[in-house]
Amino acid sequence: DSGVTQTPKHLITATGQRVTLRCSPRSGDLSVYWYQQSLDQGLQFLIQYYNGEERAKGNILERFSAQQFPDLHSELNLSSLELGDSALYFCASSVAQTGASGTDTQYFGPGTRLTVL
Amino acid sequence: LAKTTQPISMDSYEGQEVNITCSHNNIATNDYITWYQQFPSQGPRFIIQGYKTKVTNEVASLFIPADRKSSTLSLPRVSLSDTAVYYCLVGDSDTGGFKTIFGAGTRLFVKA
Numbered sequence: 001d002s003g004v005t006q007t008p009k010h011l012i013t014a015t016g017q018r019v020t021l022r023c024s025p026r027s028g029d030l031s032v033y034w035y036q037q038s039l040d041q042g043l044q045f046l047i048q049y050y051n052g053e054e055r056a057k058g059n060i061l062e063r064f065s066a067q068q069f070p071d072l073h074s075e076l077n078l079s080s081l082e083l084g085d086s087a088l089y090f091c092a093s094s095v096a097q098t099g100a101s102g103t104d105t106q107y108f109g110p111g112t113r114l115t116v117l
Numbered sequence: 118l119a120k121t122t123q124p125i126s127m128d129s130y131e132g133q134e135v136n137i138t139c140s141h142n143n144i145a146t147n148d149y150i151t152w153y154q155q156f157p158s159q160g161p162r163f164i165i166q167g168y169k170t171k172v173t174n175e176v177a178s179l180f181i182p183a184d185r186k187s188s189t190l191s192l193p194r195v196s197l198s199d200t201a202v203y204y205c206l207v208g209d210s211d212t213g214g215f216k217t218i219f220g221a222g223t224r225l226f227v228k229a
Contacts, residue, residue, distance in 0.1 A: 002160065033217060043161065043204070043219040056217070090160045103149055106217070108160025 003027065004109035006091050012115045018079040021112045025072055025093030031055065032074040033092040033106060034066055043090070049074055050097035078114070086116045121205045126224040135192045137223045139205030142186050148208040150181060150188045155202045155222070164203075165190065192225075200227045 003026035013019055025032050034046040045058035049068035060066075063081075068074040078085060092106040122140040129135045141150065149168050153161035165172060167179040167188070178191040192199060202222040 002162075004160075035219075042221045043155075045217045045219070048217070058217075088158065092160070103166060105151070105163045105166065106153075106161075108162070111158070111160055113158075 002107040002109060004091060004093050004107050006089075006109040006112050008112060009110065010113050010115075012117065013081060014117055015081055015083060017081050017116075018077065019081065019114065021076040021078070021089050021091075021114075023074045023076070023091030023093075023109060025074070025091075026107055029093035029095050029107070030072065031094045031097050031104070032068055032072070033094070034060075034074070034076050035090040035092065036087050037090060037111075038084075038087040041087075046076070048097075055097050081116045083116050086114055088113050120207055120218050121220040123203075123205055123220060123223045125221065126226065128226050128228065129195055130228050131196055132194050135195050135199075135225060135227075137190045137192075137203055137205075137225070138187055139190070140187045141205070141207045144185050144207050150179070150185075151206045152177070152179065152188075152190050153204045153206060153219075155204065161204060161219075195225075195227045197227050197229060199225065201225060 005024045007022045030051045033048045036044045046060040047066050048056040052068050063079050066076045088111045090108050090111045092108045094104045094106045096104040151166040152164045154164050155161040165177045165179045169181050172179045180189040202224050204219045204222040
C-alpha cells in the first residue's frame with residue numbers, strides 16, 4: 001500500500017459525459033501527479049500540482065482539467081468524453097516539486113479504470 | 118524527442134541475473150536516474166535511484182557510467198514474480214526537469 005488513495009476504482013460512462021476522479025496523496029506529500037495509461041501503452045504524464053499550484057503540464061487535453069485543493073487532495077475532471085479516453089488513470093504523490101529530475105520519489109495510487117461506452 | 122530509450126522486451130529464466138540498459142543521452146547535469154516497476158493494472162513502484170557509479174539496495178543494483186548517458190538496472194536471480202514492465206526515468210531538461218516522461222519501458226518476462 002503506497003498510501004495514495006484514488007476513487008472510484010472503476011467508472012463506466014457514456015461518450016459526451018463528464019467525470020471527476022479523486023486522489024488523496026500520502027500524508028506529508030505536497031505534489032500530486034496525474035497520468036493516463038491506455039491499454040498496453042506507457043504512462044502519459046498529464047499534469048503536476050505542488051501545494052495547490054500547477055507545476056508542470058504534459059500532453060493534457062483541453063477537455064481535461066485538474067486542481068489541487070487546500071487539503072492537498074486533487075481532482076481530475078474529464079469532460080466531453082470520447083471512446084479513446086478509456087484508460088487507467090493514475091495519481092502519484094511526492095514530497096517535493098522536482099518531478100523526475102531530482103531525488104523525489106513518486107508513490108502511485110491503485111488507479112481508476114475509466115471505461116467510456 | 119524521446120528522453121530515454123530501453124529495449125521493448127526481454128525474456129529470462131528463473132534464477133538468472135537480468136540486466137536492463139537505458140539510454141539517456143541528453144541527461145541534465147543535476148538529473149537523477151530512477152527506475153520503476155509496474156505490474157499489470159497496478160501503479161508503478163519505485164525500485165532504485167542513482168546519480169553516478171553504483172547503487173545497490175535489497176532488490177536491485179543500478180550501474181551508471183561516468184558519462185551518465187546510460188544506466189543499467191540489474192536484477193539478481195529473478196523469479197516469476199519479477200515479470201513486469203520496468204521504466205527508466207530522468208528529468209525533462211527542456212522544462213527544467215519537472216515534466217515526468219516515463220517512456221515505453223521494458224517488458225520483462227520470466228519463465229520457469
